[in-house]
Amino acid sequence: MQPDGDSLWATRASPPGLASSEPERRATYAAALQQFDDLMDAAAAVGPVSRPLPLYYAVHQAGKAIAAAWVKDDWRVRGHGLTEHKRDRTEWETNVLRYRVRPQKDQPGVFGAVASTVGVTRLTSSVEVGALWSALPGVIQPTSDRSWPLALPIYPISYDDAGHPSWVCVGLRGQLLENADEGNDLLAIYPDVVGARTTTYQGKLQVMSTPWGSASLCDCQTPKSKSGPRNLLLAFRSGRTFV
């Protein structure tokens, strides 16, 4: 793949973090990203039956580069940090969306090191492929049957005096809501908007059209939603607009 001025490949000449000043880290960073580049080329060249193999290892090697740049102590981290959650194969064999993986708690590996570096909550338990896929914003949904919560875009409409979003528009990503109760049931499964309620007017659910499809209006100023607006604001400021 050809690098552009704002790409991961372009950082090989000018590595970030500790890889900018420490030769061993710099060498690892550049080599791991060269492998990332080659593996992405390989992933693009093969069909979907084989693509996950080079694609995952491309990400893994990019993770090694990130560790070389940002992990302070033991930056030569090894291992995946993830493993299969072994179950009876009849539970997933005819539906790979039910296949599960889990973190290796005693061996955080490259995944754990990068998760710590980027400062996010790590994966703590087993998770299904369908749940992971549904939580990705901006990609096609795996199914339309609401088996797993979808990542939903949030657009703040108004803020309270403390600067927290008080009224937001939540993109539904094609999910149809018949009434306010259905909307509230949907919101209830998202911890970032706990306590938020769908907006109604004369008893009718308020839905608006957006360039991204239908969206429901939601009031976040309920007593139960103390943490919701803060999470929303943090998410919005950091560019994450999904619950």
Add this chain to the structure above:
Amino acid sequence: MLLWWVLLFALSLLARYEPAAWRDALDLDQSEIADPLTQLLDDALVIVPDLLFVAATAPGHEHAGP
């Protein structure tokens, strides 16, 4: 980015250790998820490098994972 990471790990395990079940999932004549799964893997080629760029150059701006 971490969501993609875990998802691609899971799909790579399926492709590596369960090739028959994985190929069946991608069979357009039999599997309802074959088309979205193929689109997902096409999208990954574009989306994942951009997310890794953010993680490598401004890791504190990465957002919550699973």
